[in-house]
Amino acid sequence: MIEVKNLTKSYIHNGKRNYVFKDLSFKINTGESVALIGGNGAGKSTLLRIIGGMDFPDSGKVYTDKKISWPVGLKGGFQGSLSARENTKFVSMIFHGNEKEKIQEKINFVEDFADIGKYFDKPFKNYSDGMRSRVTFALSMAFDFDIYLIDEVSAAGDFIFREKCAKILKKKLTSSDFLMVNHNLWSLKPLCQKAFILNKGKIIEFDNIQEAIKEHKKLLRSNKKNQSSRKQNNPNKKSRRSIYSSKKLELNKNQIQLSDRIKREIK
Amino acid sequence: MEILKNKKVYSIIKGFIKQKNVVSALVYRELKTRISLVRFGFFGVLLQPLGTLTIFLLIFGFIRQRGVGGLDVSFVPIFLICGIILYTLFFEIIIRSINAIEANKALFFYRQVKPIDTILARVYVETGLFAFLFIIVTCAIFLIFEIFTLDDLPLIFANYIILALTSFGLGTFFMVAGHRYPLIKLFVTLIQRPLFLTSGIFFSLENIPQRFQPFISWNPILQAIEMTRHGFNEDYIINPDKISITYSLAFAIVSCTLGLWVYSNNEKILRTL
Structure with missing residues (x-):
């Protein structure tokens, strides 16, 4: 519930x-x-x-x-520098502590299910997108929730x-x-x-x-x-023509301000 | 009432076991990552600090030709190694604690992993690593210089643990504070230099003029270093008014309390990032 x-x-x-x-x-x-x-x-x-x-x-x-x-399918929760095997061991240790047999069981399951061959022992950051999703899914299925x-x-x-x-x-x-x-x-x-x-x-x-x-x-x-x-x-979205005309208007305004300043300085 | 109490105790124990599992998993990860960064496996992890220590010993061993703290020149290698190891341990723990969250960000994916666990794991790894180094280097010195002085092993051990606890507390505090106000991280690197010079790595507190002593004797690193030297050789002079294990212990308790208090108030912010 x-x-x-x-x-x-x-x-x-x-x-x-x-x-x-x-x-x-x-x-x-x-x-x-x-x-x-x-x-x-x-x-x-x-x-x-x-x-x-x-x-x-x-x-x-x-x-x-x-x-x-955890949300299955999200590809977070993996340390890029470690291999899939080490990452799996890490997660298994969170749940099972130091029970070696259980941890080995999880690792075997993930290795078997992900089925990525020798890449299982290569750093996770070098994996392709498909390999990543295979490993993440396999890992989520290894534990019973x-x-x-x-x-x-x-x-x-x-x-x-x-x-x-x-x-x-x-x-x-x-x-x-x-x-x-x-x-x-x-x-x-x-x-x-x-x-x-x-x-x-x-x-x-x-x-x-x-x-x-x-x-x-x-x-x-x-x-x-x-x-x-x-x-x-x-109202912000105007037709091309009106943008053009408003730009012109702004330009005119600037000119007016500029001339005002010049006048002030002359005074 | 009795049943409720038991249930509470049970859940607390269960929580502890859970946290122990998480920390041990993080320790595994920490060691694996470290080892994957260097050559020669676990030995490679030790190699770098070992090299630094040797160079320090060579340089300062040549400079310091006189005896120190009431002892003759044969005590100098032990004298130096105590200073360097304890100082490095202290700052290594603090700096690694500050960076613990950033390095373990991906692992907060699992709700069991709390930021404090990442710090605990790092403190554990660092303390073990430096203890290992300490033992190796002292044994080497004993063999090379053919001296053997080890008068109070429990004192050395207690000091080591107390210093590690102090740096854990301060590390946690600076981690939280640095997360909220990044400028504080800069403060730690700034304070590192002055403390390097005033922690008594190269001198004994007794060599300092009496009136200047109070300015540096507050420093828990200096306290630990002086006490450890005293532990190696009882004839090494320390002033029991200024250097005492009670003070170190009090400092450790206060810093741990401060660190954990600040942490428990900010845990949510640390995790959501």
Whole structure:
């Protein structure tokens, strides 16, 4: 179970405070996998980061009694100078301390699943994008969590790897819950029963993904319309001709000011 | 009530184990990164400070031909090595603590990793490394100069730990402060030079005129250095009014309290970056 209460998150840009979300509250019961849907910049990833404990809200709290994963699919959390093997060992040590057998088990799993051959022992910073996403995904799947936060995972990898990912995700679904973000909307359908639409800092809950996707598309279109109509009404945006004429005007003004100053100095 | 108490104790113990795991993982990472930067594996990590120490010893060994602190010239190598090792340990810990967050930024991805853990790991690595160096170099000196003076090992050990604790507290403080006000990082590098000259690396407090002594005897590095020399040879003169382990200990406790207090008030800011 995850319970989010009165979550507020904002950031300051150019001295102005922008709210990602304000007083957000919702509850996810055990046994429910939820798809989080929203346009770009709606705050989906921020919400996942806060639930995952990597980011902090301005106010409000996240209550849970379950083991929550880090956002799967985010390519952070790796020391570039160390190899994938050493990075895996590091993460395993966080969870298992000095239990050598368990650590070795995790390393073997990641090596096997990522399947990047000799590169497993090369520094992480030299990896290609595909290799990185293979290792990060494999590492996330090596540990058993009650709730997985999944952020855009199926974007990378060749099709064999993608099949492998889908398979293991389905297997994980039997024992744990998901909170998923994905722009490939139809891939969410087999994994999640519920859907939350995050729009303008508010959450709309749906029990049916199909309906949610329909609503989401409608919202996206209407948002876009609003944006474009705002653009048209924007007084700053003038036609070329008027810009030209206003520049001319400014030039004239400067000339006037200049001549004023000259006059003053002459006096 | 009794059950609640037990639960609390249980959760505290669990928290400690968790933190221990994180710190040991960070120590592993720290050592691996260090080793990956140099040749010859773990020996390579020791090689660089070992070289610096040897050069220091050679230069100042030649300059200082007289005995020091009531002892003859044969004590000079030990005398110098105490100063150099403890001073370097102190500043190495502080500077590495200040940079700990920046170096481990990527690892805050895992919510178990707290900024204080990265500092603890670095303090642990540094303390161990320098203890190792200290032992190697003193053994080498004992063998080369064929002297053997080791009168109070517990005192040396206690001083070493106390100095490490002091630098941990101050390092944590400067890390937090430097994160909020970057100018403070500059202050640390500025203060390094004057402290290098006044920490008693090249002289004994007894060689300083009586009236100037209070100006430098407050320095915990000087305290630790003088006491360690006394630990090696009991005939090395220290003034018990000015140099005492109680003072060092008090300094360590105050600096740790300050550091941890400032840290606990700012933990969120440090993590969100």
